[in-house]
Amino acid sequence: MLETKRLILRRWEEGDAESLYAYASDPDVGPIAGWPPHRSVEESRSVIQNVLCGKEAYAICLKEGGGPIGAIELKLCGHTDLARSEDECEMGYWLGKPYWGRGLMPEAAQEMLRHAFEDAGMAAVWAGYYEGNARSKRVQEKAGFRYQWRSEGVDVPLMREKRTGHVSRITRDQWEWDRLYAAAAAVRHERRISDYVTCGEVSAAILSGGGRIYTGVCVDTCSTLGICAERNAIFNMITNGEQEIKKVVAILPDGSSGAPCGACRELMVQLMPKTYRGIEIMMDYGRERVVTLGELTPEWWIG
Secondary structure, X not given: OEEOOOEEEEOOOHHHHHHHHHHHOOOOOOHHHOOOOOOOHHHHHHHHHHOOOOOOEEEEEEOOOOOOOEEEEEEEOOOOOOOOOOOEEEEEEEEOHHHOOOOHHHHHHHHHHHHHHHHOOOOEEEEEEEOOOHHHHHHHHHHOOEEEEEEEEEEEHHHOEEEEEXXXXXXXHHHHHHHHHHHHXXXXXXXXXXXXXXXXXXEEEEEEOOOOEEEEXXXXXOOOOOEOHHHHHHHHHHHOOOOOEEEEEXXXXXXXXXXXXXXXXXXXXXXXXXXXXXXXXXXXXXXXXXXXXXXXXXXXXXX
């Protein structure tokens, strides 16, 4: 079972047939996703037994109670044409019409991506939508999927027709960078603390070796007592018992990302003298340009 702020994602049960039928019988739900409306509760029960039975198939339920209001699944290699290897899968999903427009599906999709990358060890997750399905497209955009290609004349067997299809993908690496950037953005609030101290003009987030995210903001003073956002985040990590850095992103005042200063690089080198060259630095988030600390600092006194 998986949980979000508002949702529980759990395995399907035969007793969910009536709830499934209530939403899957709506002609606005299934056809746009490529399957016909359910015609009876018995058909819905059969779908639970034979379709929604995959290893990573989940019913979407509200925490406030009640039966399933939608479905979400990671279709593993061998059950999708998009996955190219065992560490790739395809995400499929739909939601009952009464719950559209509340941000529930993006919330479920984000949790499924976390599950795919952190729990299932996936390297990439694919997703697709048919031409005209603007809601599905928006879910993928909100979840961070990157658009890949458009295909004409795609077979839709259950609807006995052909359509134009669109395919998107997100890799584990992209997902990690998105989370880091979002975490740094969440703490970047420039403010004046006193007549002598300001903070928050620059923020940073680091991904530790243990997979946790630590954040920090710059603190500027009228003397040399200030600190950069990157070092603040690193000290936050050390305070919490970790010392290995995998990724670093800093958000500048204009929202762009950039390289850490010499003092921050020096700290990272001294913190990880044998492995600092492998630390990844986000140089340009918009263009997904990443360099290693070894590339940024090829020669150092530590050797």
